[in-house]
Amino acid sequence: MRKRRCGGVPLVMAAFLLAATGCKQSTPEKSQASAAAVPEKILIGATLPLTGSEARIGGFYKEGYDLAFEEANKPGGVLVGGKRIPVALQLLDDTSTQATAVSLADRLINVDKVSFLLGTYSTALVQAQAGVPEQNRVPYVNGGGAATEIFRQGYKYNFGLLAPVELLADAIMRWIDVQQKAGKLPKPAVIAVLWENTSHGKDFRKGVSQFAAAHPGDYKIAVDESFELNAKDFSALLNAVKAAKADMVLADAHLPDYITMQRQYVTAGMCNKVLSYGARGSEKQAADGLGQKNVNYVLSAVWWNYQLGSKGLNKHFVEAFRAKYNRQPEWYQALGYETARVLFVAIEQANSVDREAVRAKLAAMDIESILPGGRLTFPADKGQQAHYPFVVQQNMPDGSSPIVYPADVANSPGVAPNPDCKG
Amino acid sequence: MARGLELLLSAILLAGLYATMAYGLGLIFGVLRIVNLNHGGTIMAGAYLGWWFHEHAKIDPYLSLPMVAAFSFGVGVIIYRGLVRHLPRGAAGGAQSLLLLFGVWLVLRNAAYFWFTGNEQVIRTEYSTTAVVILGSALSVNRLIVFAIAALLLVGLHLLLTRTYFGKAVRAVAQNADSCTLAGVHVEGIYTLTFGIGSALAGIAGLLLGTLFTFNPSFGGAELLKSFVIVVLGGLGSVPGTAIAALILAMVEVFAILVLPAYLTGAVGFVLLVLVLIFRPGGLFGHRVLG
Numbered sequence: 001m002r003k004r005r006c007g008g009v010p011l012v013m014a015a016f017l018l019a020a021t022g023c024k025q026s027t028p029e030k031s032q033a034s035a036a037a038v039p040e041k042i043l044i045g046a047t048l049p050l051t052g053s054e055a056r057i058g059g060f061y062k063e064g065y066d067l068a069f070e071e072a073n074k075p076g077g078v079l080v081g082g083k084r085i086p087v088a089l090q091l092l093d094d095t096s097t098q099a100t101a102v103s104l105a106d107r108l109i110n111v112d113k114v115s116f117l118l119g120t121y122s123t124a125l126v127q128a129q130a131g132v133p134e135q136n137r138v139p140y141v142n143g144g145g146a147a148t149e150i151f152r153q154g155y156k157y158n159f160g161l162l163a164p165v166e167l168l169a170d171a172i173m174r175w176i177d178v179q180q181k182a183g184k185l186p187k188p189a190v191i192a193v194l195w196e197n198t199s200h201g202k203d204f205r206k207g208v209s210q211f212a213a214a215h216p217g218d219y220k221i222a223v224d225e226s227f228e229l230n231a232k233d234f235s236a237l238l239n240a241v242k243a244a245k246a247d248m249v250l251a252d253a254h255l256p257d258y259i260t261m262q263r264q265y266v267t268a269g270m271c272n273k274v275l276s277y278g279a280r281g282s283e284k285q286a287a288d289g290l291g292q293k294n295v296n297y298v299l300s301a302v303w304w305n306y307q308l309g310s311k312g313l314n315k316h317f318v319e320a321f322r323a324k325y326n327r328q329p330e331w332y333q334a335l336g337y338e339t340a341r342v343l344f345v346a347i348e349q350a351n352s353v354d355r356e357a358v359r360a361k362l363a364a365m366d367i368e369s370i371l372p373g374g375r376l377t378f379p380a381d382k383g384q385q386a387h388y389p390f391v392v393q394q395n396m397p398d399g400s401s402p403i404v405y406p407a408d409v410a411n412s413p414g415v416a417p418n419p420d421c422k423g
Numbered sequence: 424m425a426r427g428l429e430l431l432l433s434a435i436l437l438a439g440l441y442a443t444m445a446y447g448l449g450l451i452f453g454v455l456r457i458v459n460l461n462h463g464g465t466i467m468a469g470a471y472l473g474w475w476f477h478e479h480a481k482i483d484p485y486l487s488l489p490m491v492a493a494f495s496f497g498v499g500v501i502i503y504r505g506l507v508r509h510l511p512r513g514a515a516g517g518a519q520s521l522l523l524l525f526g527v528w529l530v531l532r533n534a535a536y537f538w539f540t541g542n543e544q545v546i547r548t549e550y551s552t553t554a555v556v557i558l559g560s561a562l563s564v565n566r567l568i569v570f571a572i573a574a575l576l577l578v579g580l581h582l583l584l585t586r587t588y589f590g591k592a593v594r595a596v597a598q599n600a601d602s603c604t605l606a607g608v609h610v611e612g613i614y615t616l617t618f619g620i621g622s623a624l625a626g627i628a629g630l631l632l633g634t635l636f637t638f639n640p641s642f643g644g645a646e647l648l649k650s651f652v653i654v655v656l657g658g659l660g661s662v663p664g665t666a667i668a669a670l671i672l673a674m675v676e677v678f679a680i681l682v683l684p685a686y687l688t689g690a691v692g693f694v695l696l697v698l699v700l701i702f703r704p705g706g707l708f709g710h711r712v713l714g
Binding site for chain 1 (some may be wrong): 429431439440455533536540551552563639641645676680
């Protein structure tokens, strides 16, 4: 495919003008036209952080993608125009860096000529990458970016499966509210909110603050502090929590900060009626690194939990994952799997590989899903970010982390206040 | 008052950690005039070595200190003899040494990703979450041990540099390597040993950090940056200066929470660095760094 030439200017200026004057605008139109015909196979591009700081989780997402592609190709591919078309994944390693994620997305669209894009993992990478498919008018389905900031840009081609972190905080607060109404927690309950200084952390703080504001007299936020990622010393922060005599510590942290902060928390002899680290808490590495007794009763809320897998699509996914990988899936693999599956469904619903037709089907999507709540939509008024209830789980002394909220899927009522706290 | 005392004790223990991180970088910087960008890589390698000894050989991390130090020393010597010594001396080799050592760091980091994956690791011992109460404050046993080791290293390094022939030679080479050659000092030998000792100190710091924090192959970057701030703050060629700079930085960071949001406390050190470079470019206790 030839691009219109912008001759007569130096190379650097030409590159700049290309972006500014819209030389690239011809590309998506042409590719749409060619993509509308039914091809021999459907090439779908994706980048994941397979090396670098997010390599571990990037590997988990890859497992989800691989399983979804394997399942789609088992009957011969996705059904388009009355025949089965195989789907192929062109997966590149974005090395956990934003610049690479952006340039590889551009390469996938303009060099490898993929028809659609699946997203990478982590808010920072998705945030950086989402602009590329938007400029090129390529549907971009991602299950790795949760910050609402990504979906406030007015993008039309970006569809997110991770519900916003505000809802994560909201789910934890709802469980706490049930415990408070049952008389297990004081009223008003004094809260310390500690959040990492990222868009993830800001959304968490917003969720807690909004819930507390909506329940005046029930909750009082006494400490509201953020911290830098990978901090070396939380003692000053924990001192502030101690001084405020907080009943509950609600923190939002990534795994390294969770382990470091919890180690200092335990060493300082602290114990609060409720303790949460947002999406972190049930990781095996934390129990290994801190000792099971030091992570007991920690609450966490996640986008999916394998304990949802007792019926329907969830049962199928959990069994298929176990058969392929011989272990339980975590929410990362589930989101990877569902992200790819949703795109396949949209292609089949559109009965075409035309990007605009598939985008329209994604925008109007309302399907059964493995995600909590059982339905998946991409509401336009939420910037096409899926909204569904989080699954709240709590660590128990036997090493399990049963679901404690929402009530319809809970397999334990949960424990509050923390019985290990003296006095 | 009680909170102030708790913050003071936290700052003192944090200073021990910072000083341990910075000694190796300061020594190499002071003698070879090289910013060892692989300092972060060696810290990461030290953490993984300690973890490996603990997980696979069941050796307590503090008992494996000599082995980690010896290994890091050996790696430092190899890097110096194999790579660094071939670079031009002085300002001419500055940019090359930065690029070279950054490259070594990248190789180490990716080797660690290959062998250990990107998983977070942690060294957990029986006493990882044990505390002792001092002046009404619960202090982590691990942090107290790290502080004690930092103090021992300070005394040991100071004695080595001031009371031994080797130390005098190191200081002489740092001042004027050409004159030392005329006086019969084996300058290349001093450089090699200094680079080895600096690397050993970084390895020790990595192991000590590994007993307190989680780590993965990307570990070491923030530690390198903080070490650099301390070395510049303390001044070149001054071991006690490094220790005092670490104490000042820790105090400022910890007490900053009383007037600043917690996420800004980490930036306070860099503001301090800028101020020192403007008003006292030689550092608080050393010689001029620039010019």
